[in-house]
Amino acid sequence: MSVLADGVTYIVTVALSVTDALGTPIDPAHDTATFDTAAPASGLIIAEIFVQAAGADDGKEWVKLYNGSATAVDLTQYTLRYQGNGSLQAVPLSGTLAFFSCMVMGCGDAGVTVCNQVMNFNPDIENGGNEADMVGLFQDSVSTTVPVSVVLYGVTNSAGYLDETGAVGAVDAPQPANDQSIAQNADGTWSLLSTPTPGICPPF
Numbered sequence: 202m203s204v205l206a207d208g209v210t211y212i213v214t215v216a217l218s219v220t221d222a223l224g225t226p227i228d229p230a231h232d233t234a235t236f237d238t239a240a241p242a243s244g245l246i247i248a249e250i251f252v253q254a255a256g257a258d259d260g261k262e263w264v265k266l267y268n269g270s271a272t273a274v275d276l277t278q279y280t281l282r283y284q285g286n287g288s289l290q291a292v293p294l295s296g297t298l299a300f301f302s303c304m305v306m307g308c309g310d311a312g313v314t315v316c317n318q319v320m321n322f323n324p325d326i327e328n329g330g331n332e333a334d335m336v337g338l339f340q341d342s343v344s345t346t347v348p349v350s351v352v353l354y355g356v357t358n359s360a361g362y363l364d365e366t367g368a369v370g371a372v373d374a375p376q377p378a379n380d381q382s383i384a385q386n387a388d389g390t391w392s393l394l395s396t397p398t399p400g401i402c403p404p405f
Contacts, residue, residue, distance in 0.1 A: 245274050246350040248303060248385050248404040250336050251397050252326040255379040262322050263307035264336060267404050268298045280341050281306070282348075284334040284360075286324035294318075303402035315400040329355035329376035335362045352391055354383055 245268050254261035264281060268274045276294035283290055295318070298304050306318035327334035333355030337348035347367045354374040364370030373391040374383045382397035387405035398404070 244268075244270050244349065245276075245279065245298065245338065246385065247336060247338050247352055249382050249394075249398060250326070250352060251307075251382040251399070252334075252336070253328045253377040253379055253381060258325045258328070259323075260309040260321050262326050263305050263316065263399060265303055265305045265399055265402075265404070266298065266338070267303045267402065268300055269403070271300050273300055274298045276304075278340055278342055279349075280339050280345075281336070282339055283322070283336045284327045285322065286327075290322075290324065292320075292322070301403060303404065305399045308399070331356045332360060333358045333362070333372045335360075335370075337362070352383055352385070354391075 245266060247264060248267040249265040251261070251263045252258065274297065276296050276298055279294045281292040281294060283292075292306075294306075296304075304317040305315050307320055307322055308316040309319050309321045326336060333353045335351055335353050337351035339345055339347075340349050343349070347363050348365055351362070351364060351370065352374065353362055353364075353370050353372045355372060355376050358370055358372055361369050374393060377383055377393050380395075380397070382394045383391055384394050384398065385391055385404065
């Protein structure tokens, strides 16, 4: 079975004679369907983060990763970095993530039953504010400064965090309210979710 490439538009032509529910033949001119594969799902990405619990954040924060590639990913090649306690913190990853699969890390006390890597982000991940904060995924063998996936949230990227292209990144989302998550959409934009979705995979 062949594997579809990410970010490519495919055209599928129906070769059969198709009729509608009343038995009327469908115009052959309408026998073509076009669909896109979602480019943002390519490779290993940050799919969703939860950093702003009602009350204390300690033990309740989590990050969901998604492997949108057609092969398993060796997570030991990656490090998650985030803004915590006024400086960048680094969390090395471990294990392997199967293709088209998700993993949730953190959520030690959050009651998230789908947590794959139970841990407590210590110090806590910053919540965002006038000075935007970041959570980024880095393939250290390629670059420790340019992320392969990153989300910036808050008001202004005054710290100059880089995006996936190596340029100073634009802020992706505002500071979340209590119990909101920040989730990536299929087009690469980010949205606040009032109902977080740690157990939903694929994420879009």
